[in-house]
Amino acid sequence: MDASTGWRAAGTLYHRYFTGLLLTVVTRRSAADAGELTFRLFRKQHHEKFLSSLGKLGLDGLPDPVKAAGYHYLSNRIGGVSVEFVRESDAKAWVHFVPPRWIYDGAAICGIPSEVSRGVLRGWYAQNGPSLGNPRLGFVCCQQTTDGQPGLSGYFLEHDRELQPEERLRFSPGELPPRFDPTAAPKLDEAAWTPERLAKANRNYAMEYVKNALPILAEIFGPAEAAHLGRVTGRLIGMQFYAEIAAILDAKPGAEGFALLMGRLATGQDDACEVEIGRSGAVVRQTSWRLMRGVANVPDSVFEGWNGLLEGLLAVHDRFLVLDVRRRLDRGDAAFEWEIRPRAPAGAY
DSSP states (O other), X not given: OOHXXXXXXXXXXXXXXXXXXXXXXXXXXXXXXXXXXXXXXXXXXXXXXHHHHHTTTTOTTSOHHHHHHHHHXXXXXXXXXXXXXXXXXXXXXXXXXXXXXXXXXXXXXXXXXXHHHHHHHHHTGGGHHHHHTOTTEEEEEEEOGGGTSSSEEXXXXXXXXXXXXXXXXXXXXXXXXXXXXXXXXXXXXXXXXXXXXXXXXXXXXXXXXXXXXXXXXXXXXXXXXXXXHHHHHHHXXXXXXXXXXXXXXXXXXXXXXXXXXXXXXXXXXXXXXXXXXXXXXXXXXXXXXXXXXXXXXXXXXXXXXXXXXHHHHHHHHOTTEEEEEEEOGGGTOSSEEEEEEEOOOTTOO
16 A cells, blocks of 8 residues: 555545534534634644744745735645635735535535634634734635535735724625636645645645644533544544545455554554454554644543544444454553454353
8 A cells, every 4th residue: 555545544534534523513512612613723723833834835925915815725725625815915815715615524514504614714814913913914704605605705904904803803795706816826836845745735634633623622521521522423434434444445354454454544644553463353553643743631532532433434344343442552551552353242241
């Protein structure tokens, strides 16, 4: 299996998992709770990624509205998102996220309320001005896909006065973005952004959302509820998308086949992993956890949610097998260690 195949499998699974987390919070908690999740998530990622990425994307030196819109255009296109950019002037630049929306994958768009979209806008778009040290920069949202409009669109605008915090994001429904001309949009340096780098960045894009969302669930709802929300989502997504992931990773039947699938998925995440095949089952040891690299004090709920993905995958791979967790890297062990073995017959002790 080449590296790009593993990256594609990991990116696909984490993409679906993130969309599933949003739907789980909407349906099992509330629209307001889901909006709080997206607000905290996008504010955190804004502080981690925005300023540090401007130079990598070749946007330094541009006017602030153009720089802000250019960031959203290029960074999201790297992640596989359909987005447009229009520079109307030095003081006004548009972004338009065109359906199908990556973040609300497939028919999930029908279950996402506008509170989720507003949380994204409050968390990131309203913060661009303060991060750039420009108190006159704000964002005007003109359309939201979740309101039944043809995409999420709006423009960064540099006003002629300083804005109050509540003025950094405003809504002006009815304005339409200008027509998109790809030749006039910012472009990545092809020498630096090779196809291999883009493929890996596409995977990283999906993993980053999950990396930040799972700990934030514990911050908002507490560890017990976060573990429940994360695990039920993981199991559902693992089951629903098993066939797609198994096809990408060329999964074979039985305990050995699932152990090899886990190993290939770990490789696709850039994790060190070894597989040991026994007579009646298999053992998988993963000695790194790239997903949570750099995260301090990872709550137990994060593993419970993440491991739910594997449980869901196995439930469809072979419902007569079970996945036992024997060691946990996040609790100080040298590795995550899972045993894949036959399920005990009903009534056995």
